[in-house]
Amino acid sequence: MNTALEEFRPSAADEAAAAPSTLVAAAEVPRVVLAVDAYVLASPLLRLAPRGDGHPVLVLPGLLAGDWSTLALRRFLRRQGFHPYKWHLGRNVGPTAAVRAELPAAIERISRRNRSTVSVIGWSLGGIYARDLAHQHPEHIRQVITLASPYRLRTPGQSRAHNAYHRYSHLHAVEGDPAQVTGMSPHPLSVPSTSIYSRMDGIVAWQHCIEPESEQSENLRVRSSHLGIGFDPHVLYAIADRLAQPEGEWSPFAPPKALAPLFPAPDNPHQEVLDE
Structure with missing residues (x-):
């Protein structure tokens, strides 16, 4: 059986992981302001990040966000030689x-227009969509990068976005929590994937953003907030590095020495550990 389709078996740590504390959640807004400031200050240095080959990159926003939330990320990618x-x-x-019908159509359309496979970046809920796209249409997907995406979410209490998500449940094509609705998201992908997560996440239990690493998947632990992870300069560097790899030559991320302290060793998803 294809390993990407094997049954997903949650661990005890998966079931026990709870939503971030009120204190950590309350720090999200000031921390995203700091992340945006850091992005502006580091913009000249970010020009030194790895450059792309012009291949298309579809960027999917998080819950209650739109394309405005990914503007800085897309501008950075365009400047580095990608086609966001x-x-x-x-x-x-x-x-x-609309989401369930249009995203598969968009992937096919972008791939056909560029005569190329498409990399997909998904922020939070957008990452759950990205992984499902890779399960459904791997022939069009070059790689998947998720940012603070709880694709292994098991219960509503493991996310502080639960109430916001269910406020719009009457608009959803199917009922249930995000990972349950999309179904295949927790399963390993058949295309290269990078999950970027933070123990400092104030919205979702970070344990649900990571998976066992394989020959073509990895977890990058960073020092970011949930709302600021798409602005933090060291995260943007890692994204550019992942996207800049030649197709078919994927290898794990190795940060430059100057940035190494910003990328702590990733966690084992099947072990419970204390939050920072």
């Missing part, structure tokens, strides 16, 4: 019929 695409579906309120 918006998702063009307005505010992300969950798996609506």
